[in-house]
Amino acid sequence: MRRIVKQATNKCVICRRVAGKPYADPIAAPLPGYCVQTSNPFEVTVVDFTCALHIKRDNRDTKVYTCLFTCAATRAVHLELVPNLTIKSFLNAFKRFTARRSLPRLMILDSATTYIAARDQIKTLMDSPEVNNYLAEKRATWKFIPWYGGFWERIIWTN
Template sequence: MDPANYSNVNRLYRVTAYVLRFINRLKDKSLNYCKFISAEEMNHTETLWVKTVQHETFPELFTPLRKQTKKPQLCQQLVLFLDEHGIIRCGGRIHNADMNFGIKFPVLLPTHSSFTSLIISSEHARSMHGGTQTTVTLIRQRYWIPKIRRVVKQATNKCVICRRVVGKPYADPIAAPLPGYRVQKSNPFEVTGVDFTGALHIKRDNRDTKVYICLFTCAATRAVHLELVPNT
């Protein structure tokens, strides 16, 4: 199963859970499952995918971590260790903090991976399409991704919903060429545009009268002629 073929990480977990159900039923036909995927199955598939991605990306880290031999530089920088499920986690200086185990010791994920991209997209959507810093904060509550800010910024720049909101406005269209009568020599008001404006109220014979202004514009010289038009 290739994570690149799935649009979000939850769909990947559900499909994996159904595949595992099928495999288990082939081994033991007496097993009965609920109609819906349980939280335990989702957690199991998440653990399975994390271990798979880590074995594919960091195969050289497992032997030193298991046998406590000379460790690579990455292990020393991030204080890596294996938890009870065989997952590589990062250490730190908050061991004694009153926090969840997953927050104190986040799971190590590769920078460039289809699975990592699904995790970033999921956390970005969970943050209601927040900015780079908000998405990074949510991811670091469970995972540690090297160069995380750069990969998160690349992922959020591809988000269609975010681009609709923060994208650049539409540029003004290129103006069309002026028609010939606007740029060729001609007599004043040979080509004329007519428009009205108003209404205006004037006093005539001690009575208020509504009138309009007729506006004549020369298309070549841009000269203007005004005429008063009564409301009749």
């Protein structure tokens, strides 16, 4: 009799739904060390650029970009508007950021930027000797990661 009841309840969709076990939680991937260590805000900073924003200046449409500085530990955000993706405008934005917040110990940028058209320009910007010399002088290290960043890409799309 037990076998017949078990067969009937296994075929019944409602019985399986009520008596069934829930799905197990997936195993979470380990977070990078810089995200979980106690540190000052913006000690480990992630830098990314958003898409071009079209603004009206002197009755003309011009493009400006937003340089997004995100703290890896606290997820705090600092935004700087840059007129273009040149070395000079990035260094000015970085100087304003460090004057306002602090000098980061580690700066991270994803290799694949949000917009394919700007990828080469941002890559040459970050690989330029002028930017590297400035960061070496300030004792900040720069690190490219080969994938899209998780939390800071989400911040770009929610803003």
